[in-house]
Amino acid sequence: DGGITQSPKYLFRKEGQNVTLSCEQNLNHDAMYWYRQDPGQGLRLIYYSQIVNDFQKGDIAEGYSVSREKKESFPLTVTSAQKNPTAFYLCASIDSGQGASDQPQHFGDGTRLSIL
């Protein structure tokens, strides 16, 4: 079955450490997204990518970085500059074609990041 795989499910970060969250999709979708979810705040967009080798900042990109070297992969790095990284991180994708946002997003099962 096609879908989005996020790994690991749980991740712990030490002070000053960078960590990378994996997101892989086998849906052949063009666009991919990273969201951060905090209790009572819904989903906030970190970064998104509409095509390979291109990505844009979302609403809360500071302290995060991404790459899109392959269509199926969109890893997120939480850098040491992100001072409050504890959250639930969700990856999503859309078969966006020309970039229309009328398609629903497909979500992975998330990664929960905590500070040690």
Next chain:
Amino acid sequence: AQSVTQPDIHITVSEGASLELRCNYSYGATPYLFWYVQSPGQGLQLLLKYFSGDTLVQGIKGFEAEFKRSQSSFNLRKPSVHWSDAAEYFCAVGGYSSASKIIFGSGTRLSIRP
């Protein structure tokens, strides 16, 4: 500015009772509207979507939603809830001109009373 408001943070209903979750949006063009459901520790699953046409849309798991342009609302309803419906529900809005960005509401947590 584009925004989505879900005014109810937490709702508790009895099993078998009807349910309505509220969603109001602010959007400059014709919106595309979605409802998603999230179980604890999981990703989001699409319940239903509205793009155009009939303003009453049917979704999975017995849910429906009605688009009311005059009220800028897209409320989610279910005639009889089941204990398995306990989850968090998110309303979202997008549009063709928004560069593939979708805006999510802050969510409504639904609890079911036995």
